Amino acid sequence: MKQYVFGVDVGGTTVKLGFFNVGGELLEKWEIPTRTEDKGEKILPDVAESIQKKMEERKIAKEDVAGVGLGAPGPIDSKGVVYVAVNLGWGTFSIKETLSGLLGLPVMAGNDANVAALGEMWMGSGKGSKDLIMVTLGTGVGGGIITGGKALTGVVGAGGEIGHIHVSDQETQPCNCGNTGCLEQFASATGITRLAKQKLAASSKDSLLRQGEVSAKTVFDAVKQKDGLAMEVAEEFGKYLGDGLAVIAGVVNPDTIVIGGGVSKAGEILIDYIKPHFDQTVFSGSGNVKFVLATLGNDAGIYGAARLVLDVE
Amino acid sequence: MKQYVFGVDVGGTTVKLGFFNVGGELLEKWEIPTRTEDKGEKILPDVAESIQKKMEERKIAKEDVAGVGLGAPGPIDSKGVVYVAVNLGWGTFSIKETLSGLLGLPVMAGNDANVAALGEMWMGSGKGSKDLIMVTLGTGVGGGIITGGKALTGVVGAGGEIGHIHVSDQETQPCNCGNTGCLEQFASATGITRLAKQKLAASSKDSLLRQGEVSAKTVFDAVKQKDGLAMEVAEEFGKYLGDGLAVIAGVVNPDTIVIGGGVSKAGEILIDYIKPHFDQTVFSGSGNVKFVLATLGNDAGIYGAARLVLDVE
Numbered sequence: 001m002k003q004y005v006f007g008v009d010v011g012g013t014t015v016k017l018g019f020f021n022v023g024g025e026l027l028e029k030w031e032i033p034t035r036t037e038d039k040g041e042k043i044l045p046d047v048a049e050s051i052q053k054k055m056e057e058r059k060i061a062k063e064d065v066a067g068v069g070l071g072a073p074g075p076i077d078s079k080g081v082v083y084v085a086v087n088l089g090w091g092t093f094s095i096k097e098t099l100s101g102l103l104g105l106p107v108m109a110g111n112d113a114n115v116a117a118l119g120e121m122w123m124g125s126g127k128g129s130k131d132l133i134m135v136t137l138g139t140g141v142g143g144g145i146i147t148g149g150k151a152l153t154g155v156v157g158a159g160g161e162i163g164h165i166h167v168s169d170q171e172t173q174p175c176n177c178g179n180t181g182c183l184e185q186f187a188s189a190t191g192i193t194r195l196a197k198q199k200l201a202a203s204s205k206d207s208l209l210r211q212g213e214v215s216a217k218t219v220f221d222a223v224k225q226k227d228g229l230a231m232e233v234a235e236e237f238g239k240y241l242g243d244g245l246a247v248i249a250g251v252v253n254p255d256t257i258v259i260g261g262g263v264s265k266a267g268e269i270l271i272d273y274i275k276p277h278f279d280q281t282v283f284s285g286s287g288n289v290k291f292v293l294a295t296l297g298n299d300a301g302i303y304g305a306a307r308l309v310l311d312v313e
Numbered sequence: 314m315k316q317y318v319f320g321v322d323v324g325g326t327t328v329k330l331g332f333f334n335v336g337g338e339l340l341e342k343w344e345i346p347t348r349t350e351d352k353g354e355k356i357l358p359d360v361a362e363s364i365q366k367k368m369e370e371r372k373i374a375k376e377d378v379a380g381v382g383l384g385a386p387g388p389i390d391s392k393g394v395v396y397v398a399v400n401l402g403w404g405t406f407s408i409k410e411t412l413s414g415l416l417g418l419p420v421m422a423g424n425d426a427n428v429a430a431l432g433e434m435w436m437g438s439g440k441g442s443k444d445l446i447m448v449t450l451g452t453g454v455g456g457g458i459i460t461g462g463k464a465l466t467g468v469v470g471a472g473g474e475i476g477h478i479h480v481s482d483q484e485t486q487p488c489n490c491g492n493t494g495c496l497e498q499f500a501s502a503t504g505i506t507r508l509a510k511q512k513l514a515a516s517s518k519d520s521l522l523r524q525g526e527v528s529a530k531t532v533f534d535a536v537k538q539k540d541g542l543a544m545e546v547a548e549e550f551g552k553y554l555g556d557g558l559a560v561i562a563g564v565v566n567p568d569t570i571v572i573g574g575g576v577s578k579a580g581e582i583l584i585d586y587i588k589p590h591f592d593q594t595v596f597s598g599s600g601n602v603k604f605v606l607a608t609l610g611n612d613a614g615i616y617g618a619a620r621l622v623l624d625v626e
Contacts, residue, residue, distance in 0.1 A: 131467055131468040145564065147460065147465050147467065147472070148391055148463075148466070150461075152465070152564075154444055154460065154565055154566020155443070155444040155566055155567060156566060156598070156601075158563075158596070158599045159460070159564070159565055159599075160564065161563060161566070161598055161599060162564060164596035164598075165559075165596070166559055166560060177597060178597065179593075179594060179596070181594070182596075247478045247479060248564050250471075250474060250475060251458065251465075251478065251561050252465060252472055252564065252565075253467020253469060253472040254467065280492075281492060281494070282479075283474055283490060283495075284491065284492075285388055285469070285471035285474055286472075286474060288469075
């Protein structure tokens, strides 16, 4: 009986691994370092070895394991082929075939943001939904889209890369991607800090933000204390993100939008700034959407990776 | 052997029916009137009767038919449930179950724009693609999105309703949907006419457009004659549509964008105005996209409807 499944979340410095039962219960999690040297060629053998050791330790036979799911930062298509993952040193190859060859187990792979969305759908705040958008507000803005219970990967695995949709013609500073006016420039932690610094420089208004380091965290801490300038920053953040999510909802018609990433630690107040803008511009036919905060935190990746395997059973 | 399939495209005045072999060859097509009276309750019985008559006429047994696919103007989810189709008088019910009950054959149903996209993917200009966006530029702007070979329906069948994504904060005139700044206000035949009339009123520049009726057709006819004012209209049309499609491509990562609908009769020149704007704002990871004109015309709906059935086999 296939009663277990492994979920693997490959990051730039650490690989997180999770051992689950097929009901979605996390039985154990652990980490190993990500060895990115030599074009990252040690990463998958390290993962395979760690999983094999765990199976021996727990006396689990191959027949008991449904498979191994893996998420990684890069474009990965629905067949488990990665198309260059710069942070890991990887070129283009089939993760699915390589890891499956090492382990003799079924393997599925997906982009980390898509996989995190799948995790929140399975066991997090998106539970019960089959059509959701997850937006991850961290250093950048990541996105994962689930439609009909499956991750939207697109032709080369760039589906759901919503951080780089164009939301402003007025912006003149370039985004990391080379374009200007990307959502990430307004809605990421870096973007919020940028907006706050711009506002501080352009105004002589008193603000809590003048007292120390400016970050997405200090901005939303100040918002909670009704700091006028911080509230202007939050308003601008909310407008770009709310309008952007409304466009995406118009395209994919979800019932749930999950807000995750470091910035989401600010809490429900984020949604108070995003939702009014969303409601104002969204197409009514796609407008009945619930906003929730992610609940799985850094474990979303291992949950979603495990779910990838169960998805195809 | 299941060698045949029927495709049905329900419009506000006419129902188009197509009889295909499972290889995608259209063997015969015909039309019946759409009887929208009495909340449209006669539409599906009329369709069933017409199909039964055709099967008798051609001496085809039920065992030879893979099923019947149906597209209709309204939100229809992946289970074949329609959620109010105003033009047909329909409320909320299962098209799939009702028509299948009448015919004793497998039935699938989908939104007409999604179904047309599926048709272009199967036998039209999107042939070979499994990830495409079709945008239909008619009186309004319709859209169908195919991801992994299947139509993106969303939670209540509003997936791909890209005519109402918000593309302008500056617009003050309302769209038919009640919002302002929708893509449809700039990229539909009606929208192009509106832009042209605005430009004609705001400028005293000489233009071919001052000589007769202003329409999307006369605008692009004038563009082909290098009429300055018409070219300004085309430029604005191309900017909104190109930027809008770039956002959608950022979300779904397609390899093909199919331009259809009445406006697409203007030809390749449309793409000349859309693509430069698309290329400028699209995320590079999603940017390798081929633009093509639709080739199935009014038959896209019956092709796609037929394909809906084969999709699930």
